[in-house]
Amino acid sequence: MTQHTPSAADASWLAREQLDTLPTAQVLDWLFNQDSLTRRLTRLSHDRFSVVPSAEGWQPLRDDECSALDLPPGSEGWVREVYLLGQDEPWVFARSVAGREALRDSGLHMDALGTRSLGELLFSNPAFDRGALRVRRYPAQWLPVQARTEGLWARRSRFSRGTLGILVAEVFLPAFWVALNAADLNNEEPS
Template sequence: MIQQNPASPTPDWRLRDQMIDAPEPVVLEWLFHEDSLTRRLTRLSHDGFSVTPLFEGWQRLRSDECLALQLPEGSEGWVREVYLLGYGEKWVFARSVAARAALEQDGLHMDELGTRSLGELLFSDRAFARGPLQICQYPAQWLPQADATQGLWGRRSCFTRGALGILVAEVFLPTVWRAIDQAADISKERH
């Protein structure tokens, strides 16, 4: 579980047209790509994709999460934190949250996902609508200690189905950028 520091700064989540210091084009393209990240990582890893759960349970949501889900400050919700892996290597840290009341009313059992990808579930259920993608440099103190690095790019979007909103944040670790670069180099060699 992530230890949260209440004094930590709230990240500056931005839409694409609000970018001031935009990252390099390949980073920007991955951050704002609308398709399922699970599917992209599965292709990148030649089906060597897996999910490792870190934490799942009821927890007080962070201020930025409450704001994004239009909940009162300090609301409780279901929190799921996982690593998305390619070839057994941690590529992305993901944190998904949903309000307790909305989740219980909807009947979605996020607690039964285990090593299944939440993204695959959200993209395969046409009843879910995805909100706009926002990106930021994710606070290091919100990452697992082994990957607590300043300046990592993250993105988030809210998936809604009726009254249920699931906020999904994905933080790209340096290992995924290396894999993306290697795949691009191999592709160039073939052409």
């Protein structure tokens, strides 16, 4: 499980209009697309999509996560880290967190998801409202050791249902961009 307490500067998740330098149109499309990332990855991978849990459990949340969930700094929550695989390669690292009290009172059992996509669960349940997408270059120290790479684009949004807030961060790994570029070269429609 990755643990890091960021400084105030590390907590900079930005809206599209706040970006100093815009990435390419292709990167922007994947960062700010409101559709289900699971469904888009499934299409891009020609139905060779899977979820591989990396770590999950109760732990103190990072300060930027507490702030996004309106929790006091140092609050404990459920943390689920998974890899989203396309064609048997890790394409996205995802970290989902929810505060302890709200999750316990919600009836949602994040600990029972196994290899099921949390994103697909959230998108298939109309009771959840999705907040704005925010993006940043994800700090390498927040990634599991085997995935540590500087400068990877990540996006994050909050899904809410009543008092429950679930923060979902998705980090696009280098193998994803290679696969996307290969699909573009083959004139496949990835989106």
